[in-house]
Amino acid sequence: MLRHAELSELSLAHIDCDAFYAAVEKRDNPALRDRPVIVGGGKRGVVSTACYIARIHGVRSAMPMFKALEACPEAVVIKPNMEKYASVGKQVREMMQALTPMVEPLSIDEAFLDLSGTERLHGAPPALVLARFARQVEQEVGISASVGLSYCKFLAKVASDLNKPRGFSVIGKAEAVSFLSGQPVSLIWGVGKAFAATLASDGLRTIGQLQTMERSELMRRYGTMGDRLFHLSRGLDERSVKANSEAKSVSSETTFNTDLSSPDDLVPVLRALSERVSARLKKADIAGRTVVLKLKTADFRIRTRNRQLGDPTRLADRIFHTGLDMLKRELDGTRFRLIGIGVSDLTDAAKADPPDLVDRLSHKRAMAEGAIDSLRAKFGKQAVETGYTFGRGRAGQPQRDQDPDAS
Numbered sequence: 477m478l479r480h481a482e483l484s485e486l487s488l489a490h491i492d493c494d495a496f497y498a499a500v501e502k503r504d505n506p507a508l509r510d511r512p513v514i515v516g517g518g519k520r521g522v523v524s525t526a527c528y529i530a531r532i533h534g535v536r537s538a539m540p541m542f543k544a545l546e547a548c549p550e551a552v553v554i555k556p557n558m559e560k561y562a563s564v565g566k567q568v569r570e571m572m573q574a575l576t577p578m579v580e581p582l583s584i585d586e587a588f589l590d591l592s593g594t595e596r597l598h599g600a601p602p603a604l605v606l607a608r609f610a611r612q613v614e615q616e617v618g619i620s621a622s623v624g625l626s627y628c629k630f631l632a633k634v635a636s637d638l639n640k641p642r643g644f645s646v647i648g649k650a651e652a653v654s655f656l657s658g659q660p661v662s663l664i665w666g667v668g669k670a671f672a673a674t675l676a677s678d679g680l681r682t683i684g685q686l687q688t689m690e691r692s693e694l695m696r697r698y699g700t701m702g703d704r705l706f707h708l709s710r711g712l713d714e715r716s717v718k719a720n721s722e723a724k725s726v727s728s729e730t731t732f733n734t735d736l737s738s739p740d741d742l743v744p745v746l747r748a749l750s751e752r753v754s755a756r757l758k759k760a761d762i763a764g765r766t767v768v769l770k771l772k773t774a775d776f777r778i779r780t781r782n783r784q785l786g787d788p789t790r791l792a793d794r795i796f797h798t799g800l801d802m803l804k805r806e807l808d809g810t811r812f813r814l815i816g817i818g819v820s821d822l823t824d825a826a827k828a829d830p831p832d833l834v835d836r837l838s839h840k841r842a843m844a845e846g847a848i849d850s851l852r853a854k855f856g857k858q859a860v861e862t863g864y865t866f867g868r869g870r871a872g873q874p875q876r877d878q879d880p881d882a883s
């Protein structure tokens with residue numbers, strides 16, 4: 477058991493299963509135990525999850541499969557079985573919810589938990605409850621998980637990643653600033669590759685450098701992102717754990733009269749559906765953090781792809797581009813009879829689409845979208861079309877539409 481001066485006070489945890497898909501496959505086929513396992517799409521696909529043995533060979537998530545197999549030719553490649561992973565994820569989720577109702581899932585295999593006020597119920601401080609939980613997951617589910625314990629979401633998530641797999645890491649208030657000072661700026665939630673490059677070109681590479689800067693200066697340079705840099709670099713994160721028990725989504729889908737396989741046919745439909753989803757989000761004044769692409773193949777197999785965004789969105793453009801990125805990976809000649817796009821992890825619109833100085837283009841597109849919306853409000857839906865749908869005529873028209881209600 478580990479020692480830490482604040483161990484009995486910290487109650488915000490991030491739990492993340494280790495190499496989740498690969499771990500489930502190994503559990504179900506013990507012959508794979510000591511072999512490098514990659515879960516992912518066929519030869520043209522990408523790596524969804526690599527087990528830790530495959531990672532030693534340099535295999536990483538999102539790596540094209542051919543590259544992964546170059547790095548690790550002896551790897552066993554397994555097609556993802558999302559139904560199975562969803563049911564295992566649900567089992568783990570229910571075990572979390574037995575500890576506290578304050579569980580905020582981030583994806584199928586990870587969640588934030590706020591265990592404050594549960595000590596009496598469990599007869600043990602959160603740290604001990606979490607250690608027992610990790611052992612329980614191993615014994616009852618047959619996979620492992622890593623735990624990060626801290627006083628805020630940002631550092632709990634950072635902590636869970638420090639010692640994977642089977643990790644248990646603690647970051648307390650006392651050492652937060654000194655721990656962060658040596659870390660790269662990319663550790664900060666919301667700092668992606670592009671923004672890290674911007675910061676590097678301004679000479680800012682470590683969080684320690686951010687800690688010496690004034691809030692006003694960071695905000696002058698980087699807008700709302702600067703405010704985030706100021707606070708998170710100092711370990712200040714006020715976000716609370718939000719248990720959203722009802723998983724709601726807004727989506728729109730269409731079934732074709734003839735099966736389609738080419739981007740020329742599918743992309744305009746995706747654009748039109750994205751605009752429809754966006755319109756409904758805007759109307760309801762809500763936003764979604766996870767973009768979900770749904771495809772049904774000619775032989776009625778359903779493919780669902782999810783991507784979580786750094787911030788919730790209600791913009792057609794972001795929904796579309798995220799969906800397009802996922803769609804491109806599926807276009808391998810397969811014929812599809814249905815395409816759908818939607819968002820889940822719904823929140824109110826207040827936090828959606830912060831002005832993104834990182835990617836000025838996307839900011840411009842967001843502004844343009846606002847202009848398009850007001851033109852449409854004045855002159856009707858057909859007043860403005862984007863290049864994706866303009867002049868597509870019937871080919872780009874959904875043949876049969878379904879707009880499943882928020883479900």
Ligand SMILES: [Mg+2]
Nearest residue numbers: 492493494585
């Ligand atoms: Mg995980």
